[in-house]
Amino acid sequence: MFIHIDQQYDHVDFSNSDLCYGELRNCTFHECNFNGTALEEVLTTNCQFINCNFSNANLNASQHIGSAYTNCRFHGSNLFVSKFDNCKMVGSDFAEARMDGITILEGDWSYTNLRHVNFGKQDLRKIRFMEADLYQANLEKADLRDADLTRVQLSNARLQGSDLRGAILDGIDFKSLDIKGVRMDLIQASSFARSYGARID
Template sequence: MFQYIDQHYNAVNYSGRDLRDGELIRCTFERCTFTNGSLEEITTSDCRFIECNFRGATLNGSIHSDSAFVNCSFVEANLFVSKFNNCKMTGSDFSNAQMDGITIFHGDWSYTNLRHTRFVKQDMRGIRFNEADLSEANLEKADLRDCDLTRAILAKAKLQGADLRGANLDGVDFKSFAVKGARMDREQAILFLRSHGAKID
């Protein structure tokens, strides 16, 4: 186990390194590479990762609180049962990442690539997904109440049993996914009907 506090790293290569069980507090990493690294059960608090590459890294069981991962790549990373508490993930790419059992509490996931991600039965209330790509994501029985899904891409997303009440769905293409079985409030129902050409008095 190791602990780094108030450190700043720029363009450091940690590829393939064993960083398990470490603790990072108020550290900043800019354009650092963690590809195929072992970061199981690592914890971060108030850290900033800017344009870092976590491709193929193992982060299962990791816990992140009030940290930022901006424009980072998590392509093919393992995030099994990881936790993100009030984190800023804007612009990050999660293509083909293993995200089963992930816990997301609040935070900003705007502009992220979450295509094909499995979020079945996840509690994701109040999270910002502004312009996030959730196409073909499995959101069955997910709690999406009060989320900001403004202009999010939900093409072919599975929403059976999902709760969308209170979520901001402005700019969402309702024609690109099925809403059967999803719970919606009155304002969302009006948006849905208007998107299909209905005139609402």
């Protein structure tokens, strides 16, 4: 196990290395490469990762508290039962990442690529997903109360049994959604009806 505190790394190649069980506090990583890196059970606290590559990395059971991963690539990475607590993930790409059992506590996931992700039965309350791509995502029975879903791409997403009450749905294409079994508040239901030409008096 290792502990790194207040360190800065710029264009460092950590690919295929073993960084399991480590702890990172207040560290900054700029354009670093973690391709294929073993990061199981790593703990990051208030760290910044900017334009870093985590493709095919193993992050299962890792924990991240107040950290930022901006414009990072997680293509094919393993995030099984990982935890992100109030993290900033803006612009990151999770194409083909394994995210089953992930825990996300609030935070900003705007502009992320989350196509085909499995968020079934997940607690996603109060998360900011503004303009994220959730095309064909599994959101069945997910709790999305008070989430910001402004202009989110939800085409062909599975929403059956999800809870959208209090969520911001500005710019959502309701006609592309199957809302069978979805819980909505009155304002959302009115917006949905208007999208189909209903007049609400």
